[in-house]
Amino acid sequence: MPELPEMELYRLELSKHFIGKPITGVEINREKSVNMPVPQFTSALERKKIIGIRRRAKYLIFDLSSGDHLLLHLMLGGWMFIGSDRVSPDRTKQVILSFGEKKLFFINLRLGYLHLVTPDELDKKLAVLGPEPFDPKFQLTDFQERLSKKRGVLKSILIDPKFIAGIGNCYSDEICFEARLRPTKKAADLTDHKIQSLFNAIKPTLSRALQIGGYMDYPLYVNDTKTGCYNDHFLVYECENLPCKRCGTLIERTDISKRKSFFCPSCQD
Structure with missing residues (x-):
């Protein structure tokens, strides 16, 4: 999607x-x-x-x-x-x-x-949607407050459009990798430092994907050479059994609420 x-x-x-x-x-x-x-x-x-x-x-x-x-x-x-x-x-x-x-x-x-x-x-x-990640009004304090009300795992929280708008199955994994946190990590177990790491990973991850071209499988027009290029730049998503680009450990897959999720068992806590 x-x-x-x-x-x-x-x-x-x-x-x-x-x-x-x-x-x-x-x-x-x-x-x-x-x-x-x-x-x-x-x-x-x-x-x-x-x-x-x-x-x-x-x-x-x-x-x-x-x-x-x-x-x-x-x-x-x-x-x-x-x-x-x-x-x-x-x-x-x-x-x-x-x-x-x-x-x-x-x-x-x-x-x-x-x-x-x-x-x-x-x-x-x-009206039911959460804040936009690129909205200047969306700051760490707002993120901390929203996260403090959650008791689930990071994967499920990040893909909830009422929590934050626009993140789905792919970029929730990529954000967690950037933050060095497993998507199975419970929000209630995060320290202030880890919450800040998670927040700081959101905008750069989404910006990078946008600049590269996203992961859509189909071109938008004839000779479109940008759309879908992020498929060649996944950090963990769909990378099961491939070496982590950060530490070399093989990426693993798990299922969270029937959704596939990918992470590095070594450099994600």
């Missing part, structure tokens, strides 16, 4: 192509991917401009000139592609938005969705 770095990369790239552009066509090939009857959804979008693209947690928000918003969650397996009638992946597209000759394809939205929402509906949907 795309996490904060992947969705932020999408936001940056899509903004270059579609902000200020009117939607000239809407094609829905899977009614369950949208939240209202297809004719109503289509009518509400056609001739409206994209005036902004934002990210909140793992959501993308397309601000429309009508005052409403498109709320996208790709969930597991969903992805996007910028192309045209002549250039597009040979995959089923659940939703296609046209901007003249240029098209934005939403692919593999079997679990994901693209919903048209009002400002009030959007606020209600996002």
Whole structure:
């Protein structure tokens, strides 16, 4: 599932192509991917401009000139592609938005969705989310206070969108590695020093992943050489039985609440 770095990369790239552009066509090939009857959804979008693209947690928000918003969650397996009638992946597209000759394809939205929402509906949907890791207001004191109320293990806490927004299965492991803490470590057992180490690992880990290109498996456009490059830079995630890049010990895997998790048994406490 795309996490904060992947969705932020999408936001940056899509903004270059579609902000200020009117939607000239809407094609829905899977009614369950949208939240209202297809004719109503289509009518509400056609001739409206994209005036902004934002990210909140793992959501993308397309601000429309009508005052409403498109709320996208790709969930597991969903992805996007910028192309045209002549250039597009040979995959089923659940939703296609046209901007003249240029098209934005939403692919593999079997679990994901693209919903048209009002400002009030959007606020209600996002109100339950925790702070953004890159928000300047998110400081160590806030993190300490939030963590003090938790009794579970770090993996489960970090992937909880109500605790902190945008972190999932992959980057929770990468953050724990950077902090030299096992994802199975209980929050209640952390010293102040270890809490600070965990906090200090969050922004650099996510920033590094964003700069490298995230771990999405599919390119966003033809000749896209950046998207997905983080697959070659994992520190522990999906690295079972490979040597730790810090100490050489073989990386191990464990399951936490039915989620796979990876760590170094030597240099993570």
